[in-house]
Amino acid sequence: MEILNLPFMQHAIIAGILSSIACGIMGSLVVVNRSVFLAGGIAHAAYGGVGLAFFLALPPLPCIIGFSTFMAFLIGALTLRKRQRLDAMIGVLWALGMAIGIILTDLTPGYNVDLMSFLFGSILTVPRSDLIVMFLVDAFVIVTVIYFYKEFLAISHDFEFSKVRGVKVAPLHLLFLVLVALCVVITIRVVGLILIMALFSIAPYISERYSCSLFDMMIKSIILNLFFVFLGLYLSYRFDLTSGATIILVASIFFFLVFGFEACLSFFKGSRFYGGLSDG
Amino acid sequence: MDKRTVIELNHVEFSFNKAPVLMDVNVKILEGDFVAIIGPNGGGKTTLVKLILGLLKPTRGHVFLLGERPEKTSFRTGYMPQYATGEKGFPITVLEVVLLGRLGLTKKGPFFSNADIKKAKEVLGLVGMDGLFKKKVGDLSGGQLQRVLLARALVSDPEILFLDEPMASIDVGGQERLFDLLGRLNERMTIVFVTHDVGLLSKYVKSVICVNQRVYFHNAPEITKDMSRLLMAESCPMELVAHGFPHRVLGKH
Ligand SMILES: Nc1ncnc2c1ncn2[C@@H]1O[C@H](COP(=O)(O)OP(=O)(O)OP(=O)(O)O)[C@@H](O)[C@H]1O
Numbered sequence A: 001m002e003i004l005n006l007p008f009m010q011h012a013i014i015a016g017i018l019s020s021i022a023c024g025i026m027g028s029l030v031v032v033n034r035s036v037f038l039a040g041g042i043a044h045a046a047y048g049g050v051g052l053a054f055f056l057a058l059p060p061l062p063c064i065i066g067f068s069t070f071m072a073f074l075i076g077a078l079t080l081r082k083r084q085r086l087d088a089m090i091g092v093l094w095a096l097g098m099a100i101g102i103i104l105t106d107l108t109p110g111y112n113v114d115l116m117s118f119l120f121g122s123i124l125t126v127p128r129s130d131l132i133v134m135f136l137v138d139a140f141v142i143v144t145v146i147y148f149y150k151e152f153l154a155i156s157h158d159f160e161f162s163k164v165r166g167v168k169v170a171p172l173h174l175l176f177l178v179l180v181a182l183c184v185v186i187t188i189r190v191v192g193l194i195l196i197m198a199l200f201s202i203a204p205y206i207s208e209r210y211s212c213s214l215f216d217m218m219i220k221s222i223i224l225n226l227f228f229v230f231l232g233l234y235l236s237y238r239f240d241l242t243s244g245a246t247i248i249l250v251a252s253i254f255f256f257l258v259f260g261f262e263a264c265l266s267f268f269k270g271s272r273f274y275g276g277l278s279d280g
Numbered sequence B: 001m002d003k004r005t006v007i008e009l010n011h012v013e014f015s016f017n018k019a020p021v022l023m024d025v026n027v028k029i030l031e032g033d034f035v036a037i038i039g040p041n042g043g044g045k046t047t048l049v050k051l052i053l054g055l056l057k058p059t060r061g062h063v064f065l066l067g068e069r070p071e072k073t074s075f076r077t078g079y080m081p082q083y084a085t086g087e088k089g090f091p092i093t094v095l096e097v098v099l100l101g102r103l104g105l106t107k108k109g110p111f112f113s114n115a116d117i118k119k120a121k122e123v124l125g126l127v128g129m130d131g132l133f134k135k136k137v138g139d140l141s142g143g144q145l146q147r148v149l150l151a152r153a154l155v156s157d158p159e160i161l162f163l164d165e166p167m168a169s170i171d172v173g174g175q176e177r178l179f180d181l182l183g184r185l186n187e188r189m190t191i192v193f194v195t196h197d198v199g200l201l202s203k204y205v206k207s208v209i210c211v212n213q214r215v216y217f218h219n220a221p222e223i224t225k226d227m228s229r230l231l232m233a234e235s236c237p238m239e240l241v242a243h244g245f246p247h248r249v250l251g252k253h
């Protein structure tokens, strides 16, 4: 347990808690809105912001915030107009953002960014300054979602009906996308964008099946995310593996265990029903 | 006897990607009316309701709801859509769905007031859904879901109630009770009702709108000659015609 006294481990734990909370909340909204692909687009397009920051020799975080917020607005404009082949367009932005990022780092002289560290993050090397930014953005995400909880629930459940009720659907939809972008921005350096997608989708997907309200789902997703992150972190330390990938592996194994368990359960129920019939 | 106009459409035209759906619609509905909208599948009934609620923008012409642009006043109405859009697995309870019908009237912030909750439980009782407050909406039967959607439309004490085929999967006994409920509600709100089963309605209906690309309004619960011509290709709802001789059309303002 003396490992917990090491500052880099303490930072990793705080970063893990902060990303679990942000991704549990926003991931639940993303999943009930069927927008995982859309969130993936924003997350990956954010890589363009990374490239831009290095190319212009600017501090990365503001640059990524600017770039991915811009992407969020672009995707928001596309989704509000309800264009056909929306998924294909998001695919284009997704690829374009990443390509821009890579080309820009290519063009940056004498600087070789480690692509892997942005894809899978490096939770064991989180500087204190990042933690502060993460904390602030986490607080912003939590307060915003709580304040607009009813409205977010309404537009997620029935978009047209909330429009009739006078809910300002367009600004709220954009706000939702910007919150997704903020989540991505803050967690990208820490856990990497692949892990963001895992925290966004796996825990909410599992919790949705066992929740009777959106709030319930958010809380369960946060708890599951914390479990994945800390078990993954421990295993990666214990067996000297890449932390981000280990966390995803833990989450995915859990995901398949749940489905295996459910399949067994329904099989069991089915056979009991069958037995009940022959009894009668 | 001067009743206020609650719905007005002037020369409204609507097309989806250049294919005309509704042409030159002129309708004026007064407070306290009980309107049945009838017409064949694809005739444009749902489209007409959505135009009135501001969910669709007319390609031409103007829509006034409660005297103003629909976007400004739609929250004073209650709307029950033809189809539930929420997905089956959505984590939301019956009570929560109904509470969302209070949006626009309730306070800001994450919580609903006790008054909202009391009202929601009351209307759920009215539609015969008490005891199911905590049930997940995805686990309801089709008819139960329709009752919940009706409760959601009623919970805001609307000035106008829009119902798009509300009885489609309600059992016979339930239909009768719900019609009685609507008849009572009509004493304090205007009701606009899309239906195929006009026979059941004739007791309460005060006027009829017939929609098949063109729109006819008739200020009595009967099908006019022009309406039956409009409906010609379709099976004409004979029950209503049986009321008397076809009347002249009033709808051209
Ligand atoms: N989103 C859409 N895009 C393109 N065309 C549409 C769309 N929605 C409806 N339409 C067309 O508009 C016409 C009217 O549709 P509408 O849904 O208003 O009919 P309806 O009278 O409500 O029919 P039903 O009795 O089946 O409910 C139809 O021809 C339909 O094909």
Ligand SMILES: [Mg+2]
Pocket: B045, B046, B047, B082, B164
């Ligand atoms: Mg319809």
